[in-house]
Amino acid sequence: MTMKKYAMHEMLEVHExxxxxxxxxxxxxxxxxxxxxxxxxxxxxxDVELSKQQLHELGMILSNA
Incomplete structure (x- = not known):
């Protein structure tokens, strides 16, 4: 599996x-x-449960970048 490189503005948007x-x-x-x-x-x-799942996915993106 290849790691994707994200630009700084993309990472800031994910964080936002x-x-x-x-x-x-x-x-x-x-x-x-x-x-x-x-x-x-x-x-x-x-909504709370779905948000937890989405936050986990966003966290994975941030930690892998």
């Missing part, structure tokens, strides 16, 4: 996306406490 996803996940997690509707709570929990 990771920071944004972290804020989104934190907000969704915090909103779960305030929400009483079970369907909305499930949507927020699904």
């Amino acid at each position: 996306i990771a920071a944004f996803k972290t804020v989104c996940a934190t907000k969704s997690k915090g909103m779960q406490i305030l929400v009483s509707d079970p369907e909305l709570k499930a949507i927020l929990q699904q």
Whole structure:
């Protein structure tokens, strides 16, 4: 498997996306406490889980670059 080389601006963009996803996940997690509707709570929990997966993938990109 070949390693890809990324330009500095690409790495900065990935870092910016990771920071944004972290804020989104934190907000969704915090909103779960305030929400009483079970369907909305499930949507927020699904968003948190998906964000964790995406942050892991972004972390792998950053660590391999």
